[in-house]
Amino acid sequence: MVSSVLRDARRIVVKVGSSLVTNEGRGLDETAIGEWSRQLAALVRGDGGVPREVVMVSSGAIAEGMKRLGWTTRPNEVHELQAAAAVGQMGLAQMYETKLREQGMGSAQVLLTHADLADRERYLNARSTLLTLLRLGVVPVINENDTVVNDEIKFGDNDTLGALVANLVEADALIILTDQKGLYTADPRRDASAQFVHEAKAGDPALEAMAGGAGSSIGKGGMITKILAAKRAAGSGASTVIAWGRESDVLVRLVQGEALGTLLVAQTQKKQARKQWMADHLQLRGSVVVDAGAAAKVRDEGKSLLPIGMTAVEGDFSRGDVIAVRDASGTEIARGLANYAAAEARMLCRKPSTEFEKLLGYVAEPEMVHRDNMVLAAS
Numbered sequence: 053m054v055s056s057v058l059r060d061a062r063r064i065v066v067k068v069g070s071s072l073v074t075n076e077g078r079g080l081d082e083t084a085i086g087e088w089s090r091q092l093a094a095l096v097r098g099d100g101g102v103p104r105e106v107v108m109v110s111s112g113a114i115a116e117g118m119k120r121l122g123w124t125t126r127p128n129e130v131h132e133l134q135a136a137a138a139v140g141q142m143g144l145a146q147m148y149e150t151k152l153r154e155q156g157m158g159s160a161q162v163l164l165t166h167a168d169l170a171d172r173e174r175y176l177n178a179r180s181t182l183l184t185l186l187r188l189g190v191v192p193v194i195n196e197n198d199t200v201v202n203d204e205i206k207f208g209d210n211d212t213l214g215a216l217v218a219n220l221v222e223a224d225a226l227i228i229l230t231d232q233k234g235l236y237t238a239d240p241r242r243d244a245s246a247q248f249v250h251e252a253k254a255g256d257p258a259l260e261a262m263a264g265g266a267g268s269s270i271g272k273g274g275m276i277t278k279i280l281a282a283k284r285a286a287g288s289g290a291s292t293v294i295a296w297g298r299e300s301d302v303l304v305r306l307v308q309g310e311a312l313g314t315l316l317v318a319q320t321q322k323k324q325a326r327k328q329w330m331a332d333h334l335q336l337r338g339s340v341v342v343d344a345g346a347a348a349k350v351r352d353e354g355k356s357l358l359p360i361g362m363t364a365v366e367g368d369f370s371r372g373d374v375i376a377v378r379d380a381s382g383t384e385i386a387r388g389l390a391n392y393a394a395a396e397a398r399m400l401c402r403k404p405s406t407e408f409e410k411l412l413g414y415v416a417e418p419e420m421v422h423r424d425n426m427v428l429a430a431s
């Protein structure tokens with residue numbers, strides 16, 4: 053069976069869980085990480101098809117740290133878990149760096165918390181960094197920044213982080229690699245009669261009833277966090293596949309369109325989803341008024357808004373806040389995320405990007421609102 057969802061995906065987030073990465077806690081699985089790295093490189097190069105952009109979200113820091121510290125049982129104390137994560141993350145990053153470099157690929161370590169992505173300025177910063185890395189052909193390898201969080205480390209759930217990253221970079225697909233072939237109607241470790249689920253709608257409440265908690269002592273989230281991650285990823289239009297991480301050539305075969313694992317299909321188109329997200333979640337903090345030339349570029353050509361076309365700034369907003377873009381008559385033509393705070397934007401009105409550094413002392417982006425972060429008003 054061939055599925056077009058993964059075959060057509062250009063930007064993909066791949067998430068691997070602790071039990072796979074560390075061979076159920078025995079230590080970093082060099083062979084497995086080497087295998088995924090080989091496949092990631094093939095995807096980025098576009099071997100036998102089109103080049104893809106890939107982001108890796110990898111767990112395993114705590115499990116590896118415990119091994120390095122000689123701990124055989126998982127500590128209950130949060131700060132000990134955090135210490136283990138800090139120790140293990142060194143090995144994790146080093147292993148991905150080595151294996152990706154062997155494939156001729158650059159890699160980058162990115163540590164994030166859920167709170168980083170809830171804060172709009174940090175959200176924009178993380179997004180710009182990741183998109184820049186992708187443009188450079190480097191594979192970002194992401195994990196939770198366990199040192200600075202409490203709640204998340206107790207639950208140890210990188211499935212949610214994978215979905216948040218898929219939302220952040222507007223991925224077309226999220227691939228969750230785990231120690232099962234995919235989703236069954238019940239936990240196959242506990243119920244021998246469980247049936248395999250090939251495809252379903254992401255967000256279907258019936259799936260939540262099928263999914264249980266983690267199967268091993270190493271994995272923490274279990275299937276329920278994967279189902280909820282698929283629902284969250286679908287919010288920005290990304291479909292999810294849950295597949296077995298040790299299946300040979302799993303990533304390569306998935307992007308060739310082979311129906312491996314469980315496909316949870318997003319019900320909303322990416323563009324529609326983004327529009328919805330802007331409409332639902334974001335409060336308008338201010339606006340910029342633009343001249344006729346800029347209004348035409350934004351409204352008719354779908355271009356980003358450059359400060360040179362701005363004539364006035366209204367309200368008091370910060371970088372990452374949602375602002376309206378208005379034409380000279382005050383009509384809203386679009387809304388989107390501001391790259392500069394109101395005070396800075398006032399200084400940038402009518403100025404070319406070559407002058408930003410002189411005026412502000414730094415340059416965030418050449419655009420005031422990037423078209424990827426903008427939704428046009430219905431005309």
Ligand SMILES: Nc1ncnc2c1ncn2[C@@H]1O[C@H](COP(=O)(O)OP(=O)(O)O)[C@@H](O)[C@H]1O
Nearest residue numbers: 069070230236238239264267271272273274275
């Ligand atoms: N309906 C289900 N289908 C498949 N696996 C399930 C289901 N319910 C619970 N599980 C359990 O979830 C486990 C995978 O989650 P987890 O151990 O957290 O892995 P990871 O470290 O990959 O995130 C499986 O090994 C399995 O025992």
Ligand SMILES: N[C@@H](CCC(=O)OP(=O)(O)O)C(=O)O
Nearest residue numbers: 069070111112113114208210
């Ligand atoms: N961020 C931590 C915990 C993440 C975690 O356990 O997630 P997962 O194994 O994907 O359910 C780590 O790297 O160990």
